[in-house]
Amino acid sequence: xxxxxxxxxxxxxxxxxxxxxxxxxxxxxxxxxxxxxxPRELYAAAGAQGLFGIAIPEQYGGAGVEDFxxxxxxxxxxxxxxxxxAALGLTLHTDICLPYFLTLTTDEQKERWLPGIxxxxxxxxxxxxxxxxxxxxxxxxxxxxxxxxxxxxxxSKTFITNGINADLVITAVKTDPSERHRGMSLVVLxxxxxxxxxxxNLDKLGQHAQDTAELFxxxxxxxxxxxxGEVGQGFRHLTANxxxxxxxxxGYGVAAARAALDWTVxxxxxxxxxxxxxxxxxxTRFRLAELxxxxxxxxxxxxxxxxxxxxxxxxxxxxxxxxxxxxxxQGRATDLGVQLHGGYGYMSEYPIxxxxxxxxxxxxxxxxxxxxxxxVGRDLLGR
Ligand SMILES: Cc1cc2nc3c(=O)[nH]c(=O)nc-3n(C[C@H](O)[C@H](O)[C@H](O)COP(=O)(O)OP(=O)(O)OC[C@H]3O[C@@H](n4cnc5c(N)ncnc54)[C@H](O)[C@@H]3O)c2cc1C
Numbered sequence: 001x002x003x004x005x006x007x008x009x010x011x012x013x014x015x016x017x018x019x020x021x022x023x024x025x026x027x028x029x030x031x032x033x034x035x036x037x038x039p040r041e042l043y044a045a046a047g048a049q050g051l052f053g054i055a056i057p058e059q060y061g062g063a064g065v066e067d068f069x070x071x072x073x074x075x076x077x078x079x080x081x082x083x084x085x086a087a088l089g090l091t092l093h094t095d096i097c098l099p100y101f102l103t104l105t106t107d108e109q110k111e112r113w114l115p116g117i118x119x120x121x122x123x124x125x126x127x128x129x130x131x132x133x134x135x136x137x138x139x140x141x142x143x144x145x146x147x148x149x150x151x152x153x154x155x156s157k158t159f160i161t162n163g164i165n166a167d168l169v170i171t172a173v174k175t176d177p178s179e180r181h182r183g184m185s186l187v188v189l190x191x192x193x194x195x196x197x198x199x200x201n202l203d204k205l206g207q208h209a210q211d212t213a214e215l216f217x218x219x220x221x222x223x224x225x226x227x228x229g230e231v232g233q234g235f236r237h238l239t240a241n242x243x244x245x246x247x248x249x250x251g252y253g254v255a256a257a258r259a260a261l262d263w264t265v266x267x268x269x270x271x272x273x274x275x276x277x278x279x280x281x282x283x284t285r286f287r288l289a290e291l292x293x294x295x296x297x298x299x300x301x302x303x304x305x306x307x308x309x310x311x312x313x314x315x316x317x318x319x320x321x322x323x324x325x326x327x328x329x330q331g332r333a334t335d336l337g338v339q340l341h342g343g344y345g346y347m348s349e350y351p352i353x354x355x356x357x358x359x360x361x362x363x364x365x366x367x368x369x370x371x372x373x374x375x376v377g378r379d380l381l382g383r
Contacts, residue, residue, distance in 0.1 A: 014077060037209065044120045054094075056098070057110075068309050075252045078252070085354075098124070131158050137184075138184065140174060140184070144185065151226075153187065158202075158215075162211060171186065171215075172185075173234070186229055187228065188226040242366075246322065256355055264336070320373075
């Protein structure tokens with residue numbers, strides 16, 4: 001089905017992104033998956049290509065264009081190339097962390113951080129999850145207690161994407177541990193602050209090139225000038241940014257489902273069984289027809305959400321619907337793809353197997369499917 005989301009400038013940008021992926025990511029992805037991390041130079045290369053700066057104001061080294069369609073093009077190209085494990089950190093930097101630095105920063109903070117974020121010299125992360133809490137964020141235990149001109153941060157975080165590579169970590173803390181939501185604030189922890197240590201680069205089932213790490217804070221003195229937004233408003237700031245985060249994960253989900261469909265459509269026409277292509281079997285045709293329909297329907301909703309985000313109208317409930325539906329679809333699509341590839345689907349040399357393993361987490365991070373349904377249910381019915 002012809003999509004009406006994009007204009008010529010987005011398609012031109014797609015060409016830039018595709019060339020970048022072909023030259024800078026695809027040749028190295030196997031080695032990075034082996035290493036469990038991408039090199040920091042990837043960020044500098046992406047910055048030099050202008051992939052990070054689109055939404056950053058010109059005075060800080062960007063293009064000053066707020067249009068999530070450009071972000072969505074990046075998600076689509078990365079998914080089509082099957083490089084999820086390298087893509088996640090890059091899209092976390094632009095789609096998920098950057099909005100905090102654009103909307104919650106003072107002029108002084110913008111001067112300090114935005115040029116490095118645009119160029120890729122400063123890599124970003126966001127740390128909410130702790131070893132004992134994930135979904136129930138307001139129960140977090142990491143504290144930041146005011147002492148003179150500093151906050152003193154103690155606690156730990158886990159499962160943090162870009163955890164090893166990050167220079168700036170937006171960290172959710174309790175500035176008032178006696179409160180739940182109202183006690184939360186956001187502070188930026190920087191590489192090299194005494195008492196800020198990284199733990200293991202965690203060993204995962206998929207997304208191997210993505211560094212996912214534990215972070216430990218022991219009496220880290222963070223200047224009050226690194227507070228993001230208002231004291232006690234951390235939960236509100238997080239929830240304001242979550243729709244875009246969830247839309248980014250959903251956008252990747254649909255794009256990954258489409259990639260799984262495309263790879264499988266090619267494969268079943270080449271592979272034969274019982275003297276005919278797998279594509280000639282009615283089961284294959286029906287299953288792929290169902291998947292193709294689901295992808296097109298999901299795409300229409302996703303595209304509407306992208307336009308709603310651009311218009312400042314994407315609600316938390318609508319983003320939650322996109323997130324759970326599109327990532328569950330990604331799971332179904334990659335699973336069917338593996339099945340129709342037979343044994344080859346389970347081999348890492350075929351992109352479908354890697355995409356299947358990489359897909360499993362998208363139903364969990366950024367808020368689980370169950371939590372997304374809670375968000376939608378509360379919107380419909382109240383608490
Ligand atoms: C690879 C990876 C990358 C990640 N990146 C980041 C990151 O960059 N930053 C960050 O802060 N976090 C990150 N996370 C953490 C991720 O967001 C959490 O794992 C996720 O939010 C779920 O939290 P949890 O693991 O504590 O699960 P739990 O909250 O313990 O949930 C366990 C199960 O209980 C269910 N459940 C919980 N509450 C309810 C409820 N009210 N109703 C129904 N069911 C419920 C959940 O849906 C789930 O099925 C990452 C995780 C992974 C694995």
